[in-house]
Amino acid sequence: MDLNMNVDAPHSMGTTIIGVTYDGGVVLGADSRTSTGMYVANRASDKITQLTDNVYVCRSGSAADSQIVSDYVRYFLHQHTIQLGQPATVKVAANLIRLLSYNNKNMLQTGLIVGGWDKYEGGKIYGVPLGGTLVEQPFTIGGSGSSYLYGFFDQAWKEGMTKDEAEQLVVKAVSLAIARDGASGGVVRTVIINSEGVTRNFYPGDKLPLWHEELEPQNSLLDILNAPSPEPMNI
């Protein structure tokens, strides 16, 4: 343990974030690790943030920057929804994110994935990486853990998946990235958005599949307290 760790260093979300369209909606996925250098500041972060009832955003990069951008866009979208008289579209949400990212590119360091469902276009995913490009994609990956997933996704993703296939793909992918990226970890969170609404799911870290050479998780010694006939410790 590094006793000289600077726990006040800027919090960064190493992160693995994923957005995937399927036949009927979208699935967003993310890990839950927020790190300050080598210290895990939050091991159960929620990186999938709500913008409106039907649009969510996955955040990566600087935790502060991504939170502020999301907050501004949530505020603008709220006003826009009132003025428009109907739910905002995913495209508008994505464009607002993009305008903030692009126009403040010198000061921000955040990559975002906007996903949602609206009645005009159905399920859509928009990637807004560093720099403020806006790209509409059938699926997209981001964050430091994403490098390890390009090969996997290129051969595993296909058009017209079902909701369950898409969610399983996302969980598998985040857990592959967690295995290889030191800056990603914790649990896997997913958000499914379709015409029926929004569903949040949670996959604890010790329930994820193990990959080549990964070790079984060590149970906490606290389990002794719950054992039927607790043994006294011999020192």
Added chain:
Amino acid sequence: MDLNMDLNAPHSMGTTIIGVTYNGGVVLGADSRTSTGMYVANRASDKITQLTDNVYVCRSGSAADSQLVSDYVRYFLHQHTIQLGQPATVKVAANLIRLISYNNKNMLETGLIVGGWDKYEGGKIYGIPLGGTLIEQPFAIGGSGSSYLYGFFDQAWKEGMTKDEAEQLVVKAVSLAIARDGASGGVVRTVVINSEGVTRNFYPGDKLQLWHEELEPQNSLLDILNSPSPEPMNI
């Protein structure tokens, strides 16, 4: 095209290299691109180099450094084979590579994968990344394109594959990396080593599988010359 390209810049092999053990031997694979900055100095390189009859090495990083290291080790192994009176083992070859890499770590920039077959241990793969660690692994990936393959391999590799399964896995993986890594490209070369001997294979770039959003390869305009009734060009 950059007219100020430095064609005399150090040649580096961006590279994707892979070594996989299977039930009976090993399969080594690599792309064929050698780049000088953005210029592809050699689009048909052979990065899988022979050390002895039964041991080959995949080279990545600095082209010059990896060639020199391989040349020295080939020379030492030749002497060793004469003195020993029988073929050198894969472990000895890998250790020679490692000793040179480690003892010259400040001057060298090359990551190598040694693979071969000997009668004592069968098929073995040894990874020797930058810095000179020696690690015996059931499979190893290296080079700049390897980052994109960690997720794919962690879920696709399994113990006890057949020779054809292993080779198909290697070709698929190199072609996935070529799709995503600008420093990898060209053709896929493989070398299969087992008790029966050594087999070299070649998979041309335009015959590789296409992945999500990849375009069909453009045929060369030179094909006009080979067509049965060539049309004159209209300008």
